[in-house]
């Protein structure tokens with residue numbers, strides 16, 4: 001009789017754990033729902049100053065300083081990041097907004113196996129527009145357009 005009682009206690013405890021697990025999953029789901037608006041906010045694309053004439057030479061200087069360590073001094077990639085001279089980054093697949101967003105928010109690894117790109121701090125939307133102009137120029141020179 002005692003054994004039976006212990007058994008049902010254990011069973012009840014098992015049920016409790018299961019309930020707790022369900023509660024935790026529900027909490028996680030609610031948390032995810034709440035964080036969606038925050039993610040949407042991050043998707044606001046920084047806009048360069050109106051009338052800015054992006055200058056590839058200025059962009060090169062900024063690229064060398066901020067991006068080349070991963071994307072390669074000649075945009076050919078490195079062991080930490082992919083080449084920008086890849087069809088994947090042609091303007092129709094990764095438009096200029098993709099550059100603004102990648103620099104501002106970083107980018108989850110999805111095309112390659114290098115891991116995530118962290119945000120690059122300290123660059124304005126104008127800086128990124130200059131960098132993008134440099135990348136586009138180099139891309140056109142190898143026939144990526």
Ligand code: HEC
Pocket residue numbers: 063066067068069070071080081082094098099102103107108109110111112113114115116117118120123131
């Ligand atoms: C610490 C390494 C690192 C640095 C520094 C870095 N990147 Fe990246 N970047 C990556 C990696 C890794 C990926 C590829 C992620 C993937 O698998 O798609 C990437 C992807 C990108 C993409 C594509 C984003 C997309 O939407 O798929 C752009 C654009 C980009 N980088 C631009 C830049 C620019 C511009 C700079 C400098 C201001 C820079 N990156 C600096 C590592 C880096």
